[in-house]
Structures are given as C-alpha cells and as structure tokens.
Amino acid sequence: MTDVLNRPSTPQLKVVGTRPVRPDGVDKVTGAATYGADFHLPGMLVGKIKRSPHAHARIVSIDTRAALALPGVKAVVTAADLPDLASEEYEAGESASNLRDLSLNVMARRKALYDGHAVAAVAATSSAIADAALDLIKVTYEVLPHVIDVEAAMAPDAPLLHAHMFTEGLDERPALPSNIAKRNQIKGGDIDKGFAEADVIVEGRYTTQAVHQGYIEPHACVASFAADGQCQVWSSSQGQFMVRTYCAKVLDLDIASIRVTPAEIGGGFGGKTTVYLEPLALALSRQSGAPVKMVMTREEVFRATGPTSGAVILVKLGAKTDGKLTAAEVELKYQAGAFSGSPVGAGSMTALAVYALENFQITGWDVVTNSPKVAAYRAPGAPIAAFGVESAIDDLALKLGIDPITLREINGVKDGVKAVYGPTFRNIGYLETLKAIKDCPQYTAPLGPNQGRGVAAGFWFNVGGESTAAVHISEDGTAVIATGNPDIGGSRASMAMMAAEVLGLPVEKVRPIVADTASIGFSMLTGGSRTTFATGMAVVQAAEKIVAELKRRAAVIWDVAPDMVTWENGAAVCLDPSKEGLRPLPLAGLAAQSAKTGGPISAEVSLNAQGAGPGFAVHVCDVEVDPETGHVTVLRYTAAQDVGKAIHPSYVEGQIQGGVAQGVGWALNEEYIFDSEGKMENAGFLDYRVPVASDLPMIDAIMIEVPNPRHPYGAKGVGEAPIIPPLAAVANAVRGAIGVRMCDLPLSPPKIRAVIDAKAS
C-alpha cells in the first residue's frame, strides 16, 4: 500500500494543531517510565566490555582463561564467538550499513581500529566480578601508527586502516589502497564559465571537529537467549526492528526468533540508530544461559559510540554585483571513523540546496580514521557543509554590501526550481521562512558594543519509508493506537492526535503505545524526521479504515445502503431521507454492539510512505564577545522553519529549540580532543561541555506552515533542519562582533582571544 495523493484538505481540525498534554507525560515526570537501564530480570548477570587502549593495533592474541576461571564469571565472548560476516550492504532508511563493518565495530577482529574499540566481553554475577574479569583478560597487541586528522588520513603515506580499501567513485580504480573510501560528486552547468562571469569571488577553508550526539541516557539493554534459541531483548534504541535485524545478522539467527521490546529512549539524535551492546548481550546470554544486562558508562559512550565527523570544507562562490550567484564550488572531506560511511553524501546533497544555481560542483570525500565509527547525528552531514557555505555567503554579503537575508532571497529556491541534488521543489516555504526572519523583532533590534548578529539557512530532505500502525476500538468506544516507532520526542502525542482527529474522539480517549517487534508489523526506525509523517500516515489510514468499518456497521444496524452513512464528530449519521429522525450512532454505541455486527473493530495498515516534504530553516543569532576572555554569550536567538503543518505545535517548537541548542554547542564548545596516541582526552561531560541552561537565552521558534500535500494533515519532518543553521549563524554573529572571520570550530575562548590579540597588535 502506498500513500494517497492529493487528499482534499480537511477544513476544520479539532485536535490537530492543538496542544494537549502528552500521553506518556505522567510516567516521565514521576520517574515511572522505564528506560534501557531500568529493566531487571531474575537471575540477571552483569555484562561488561574490554576495550582497546590503542588507537590502532593488531590483536596478536586474547587469553580469556583466567577470566573464565574467576568464580562468578559466567561467560566471556570475543570475535571468535561471532560469525565472520561477508561484506553486505543493508539499507536502513536514511543511511546504509555494511553488516560486516557493523559486526567488526561491535567486536574487533584481528585489528583494533580506535581507542575504545571492543575486544572482549564478560558476564558475571556482579559488577565488581565483571570488572575483575576484564582485568584478567590478557590481550597482546602490536601497536600500529594511527591517523585521526582527515587530511592526514588522505595522504598517500598515511597509516592504512584497511588493506583492501580502494577508493570508490573515481574515474579509474586506484592502483593502491588508501583511507579514502569513496569520492562522490554532484555537478551542474560549467563552473569555469560561472566563475569567469563573476564580478566578485569569495573563498574559504573551514574546519569542524568530531562532536557527539550527547544523549543523556547511555546505551543500555537486557538480553535473554533461551536454550531453544528464542531470544528477547529489551533496549533503548531508535528502532526495535533495527535492533532485531542487526542482532540477527551479527549472530546469524532467524529474525523471527528475536523479540525486541523497546524501552523508553533517553535521547538519540541519530546515535541510537545502530547497535553496540545488544548482540554481545545475546552472545553472553547464550553462553551463560542467563539474562544479561549491559549498560555503558559515559566514558564508553564517548569513546565507542556516536560521534559525527570532523571535517574540512572548502567553498568558492562567484556572484554578480547585484548578488546573483554565478557559480559555486564545494569540497567536503569528512571523517568516517574506523569504517567507511561518513555522512558526506548527505552533506554534498544539502550543501547548496537552498540556492538556485546553474553552475556548481560539489565533491565529497569519505575518509576512514582511527576514531569511533561515526553514527547518524541529526541531519547527518548537513550542519558541517552548511557551516562552510553559509559562512562564505556571509562574506559574500559583506563584500557586496547586500543584506544577508536579501542575498539569500535573490538566490533562494522556490517551487519549480530544480534542486542542486536533483529533484524539482514543490510546496516549499523557504522564501517565507527567510521573510519571517527578516520581519522578526530581533533582526532589527539595536546591537551594543562587542555584539554581532549572524544569519544562516539550512535544508534537510526528511524521509518517509516503511511504517505500520494498528487501531483497536475497545468495547466502550475508546481506542488504542499501536505503532512500531520509539517515541523520542513526543510522537505518542502526535499519533494519538491524528487518530483522534479521524475518529472524532477526544484525544484523551485514544491510548497510544509503542509495540514490540512481535506485536506490530515492521516499521523502519525513528529517524530522518519520518515518524510523524510516515507512521502518522499509517495511523491516519488505519483510523480511516476503522471509520469505513463503523459506517458499514451503522448501515447494517439502520438497514440502509452503506453510502447513506457519513461520519461526523465521532458518530455515524444517516443520510437516507426515508429514515428521517434517526439519531446519530456514536462510536461507543457501535462498539458496544460490535459482537452483533461483525466482531472486534480493528485495523492495521502497513505502508511505504513517499513524498516527505523537505524542511527549510533560517536562524538569526545575536552574540556578545567578551574581549578580555574571548567568551561568547548568545544574547538572542530566533529560528524560523518551514514545518508543513504542526500537529502538536509545542513539540515542534521543542524540536526547533533543541536543535538550536545542539548547534550552538557545536559552534562554541563541543569537540573530541585526542592526545598524541589517539586517545580521547575529554570523554566526560565535564570536559566535553554541552550547553547548560545558563549558556542559552530563550529561543524564539517561528513555525511557517506550508502544508505538505502528501500528508493527510500537511505534516513534514521537523526534527533535523533546526540543527543545520546554528553553526554558521553563531560564527557569522561572532564575525559581526569582532570583525574577523573565524573558520575553525569550536569558537572556544582561546581561539577568539588569539584573534582579538592578533588584531590589536
């Protein structure tokens, strides 16, 4: 089944667009909600991981005998206990995974590729015994030279991570292996001609450091592998079906033999779209015969999960004096971490997506490095590319003496424009979003000394994909909605609201649940800003099937033709003139008679949703720079976004505000710092400093509603676009405050002090 096109617009919405309290709210403010680490089973063991202390090393041998002999140790697992998988691409929605790489990231085989790479795992009767067992595992390493910097890793003489990696995407297959996994290129027109026509050219080289998603909940799971091969997993992730598939692949099991129950998820931002612990917990449970719980420490989260790429971004722009862009050239070099698959592809596609361009060339390099394998992070790849492009656009605006919003309006995409990355835009609200920022009070508020204002724009595709939803009507006419998508930021509320809208029920009469993998049909994971759009579409269609069924049953009761019944305000209404005077039959009345009219009233819809509308974000940031310390204070922030239709406006605003906060952290504070041996030096929240409440002002969110015609209520994804503009918006504001372009993130106080001092002398 696919989605329905050109659905007539719903004239009067009663629930969609309002702000009811979320169905899981009480559980989450009372401490009752059960997250990954909150599960407990009788006889449960504690599982822990031994990790490589070297950034790059050959594993000569692993001796587990002493650990296994320790009383209380029930299992020890190494790569020898897992199948050695062949290379196989697995399409998982927003990003593809190579199953062999996935397995090798879960547990190193032959080589450890980054500091923190798992080399063995134990299960024991207590945490202290598990720790002691880890110390008793003797791993002999042959330490190898390592490389983390992306350009150093691209050099011909760089230490080689994978002996058989030959760069893909070049015109000719290279003769020698390298750390460059892939080159991608997007071209249009003739950039040489475009630059020749330009009156003004700006160029820049920008860098960003690896940053972590920084979810507050560390990865956690409980797994049980029964003697008959039936497995159960309880874990915190962005997709219970993703966990099921990956566990089955890594352990070579039947998918249906694994039942995964989603825990509440304590933040993910893309970082929980893969597995680290679950296959190992299952392997330990298989060996020990007991359930195994594994919970990462914060240090493990930093050293072995996430982050997103550090990168080098080269941008060259050409324009006429009237501001019209004539050519744009972008080169992106992204760290992938230990295995290929950086988000440079999405970075390339989004880099220039807000600009209508004839002549352009974008080249992306996916480069493996001795650092943790990158994981998706909110609009993967896009903030990095936008940092470079939007900084260069700001320089162009300065050079041309054109207002930065006006410059973006002159070159901005609108309906009918073919996007740099291929498709033709329809029903987008980018220009409206630019105007909203131009018109917001902050944009013209006076600035004081040492203060600056920056604007930047961002684009994200959003995705649809496979989803299932079920609607069950209870005997009293209330409804249960089951979906297969973890609720990461309030999606239970939006699911219940859309169902309530169709059924004509008050939203509190609809109970939404997130079902386990054995209780609902397949759904792709919660990611790509897809859940409210795609799973919401499944919910709406399932509820519509219920309404059709209710109308049919009312027709049976009234003995009229089915097309003589309509559904209004939660009740069947008879249109047959010969039956004048019949009172409407409410849902509760129909439910009470269900046994007589055909049995339980249920519907399940599985679909592959197409037509996710892209999102555009435009932000304005005001900062003040302390010339003595180099510290940047964000004074004011306004973020406008093309959101389609806000199903629950408070949670849309929340997505925008949260994305801004993460982007500000990326711009000002956050970075992975490695020592000379390639070990992460700041693997904790004290030294890896995410924004705290006192770092931020109130964040004004402006929702621009240009409905997406492919969704029943016009919704589109909203969660990712807001993290894209802040990096450049902050940097452009700092440029305004100190008069110097800062090109290297994060804009930490020492860097800014150095620039201020250099300017003074």
Add this chain to the structure above:
Amino acid sequence: MSKQHIRAVVNGDPVEFLSDPGTTLLDALRDELRLTGSKEGCGSGDCGACSVLMDGRLVCSCLVLAPEVEGRRIDTIEGMAQGGVLHPLQQKFIDHAALQCGFCTPGLLVAAKALLDVNPDPSESQIRYWLAGNLCRCTGYDKIVTAVQDAAAELRQVRRAS
C-alpha cells in the same frame, strides 16, 4: 569486604538495605531499593540526572556513597507526587512540554523543587544558573525555564491563599 547494614528514610518511609562500602547512593536506590526514577547519565556529577535531596540538600546521588546516608532523609523523584496528585512542577512540565525524551526530567524536577524551596520567586537568570548542573540535550531549556516560572507562580498563589 563485607556489606554494611544501612538504615535511612527514603521519601518519608524507613528503609534498610545492605551495601558494599563503595556502592553509590544512586546504585543503592536503583539496584537495592528499585527506585529507578533517578538516572545515571555520567556517574561523575556532571549531568544531574541522579539529583536527589539529602536532608533537604540537593546532591548528585552518584557522588554520595550509600553508607553516608545512614540515618539521613533522602527524597527522590518517586516521592514528589503526593497520594497520586502531581506536584505543580510536575504538572507544569507536562503542560508546557518541558520534556522530550524525559530522561533528565526527574533530576531537573528534583533540582527545580530544591530551588523553589529556597527561592519562591526566581528570575529567569536564577533558574538558569540553579539548573546549570542538570543537562538536557532535547529541549534547549526554553520550555523548562517557562515551566519552572509558571510552577513558582502557582505555588506562590497557593501559599498566599493558605
């Protein structure tokens, strides 16, 4: 080393449990007493997800050893709602959508309550600095600040009325 016998008052009720000398209060609450509302986000006192009150003082329970609570009063998120009725802070967090994933929420609520206990009318800035030890990665803090302000206003009204 043998376990120690600890007696304390948790959320108003007397409790007893056995603890290794090196066990944290957070682990004792979660593993011995099965009060899993307090969360571990870092284990180093940097994120505030494990915030509880010890004799009325706001602490990170991951930085307190379980034997230290002998004879003391501990208040956790599980004790905030009274008889099934939410505390105004809890209600305002829900009303204002001041949570997304909810993982930091128990710690933020405990910390916010500690603030309102000593300062019934905090400014935005005072709220932000008081809550600076509680990391939230989802919300950007905007709606949390609003919820705390609104709860404070309601509590002031309740106090005036009583």
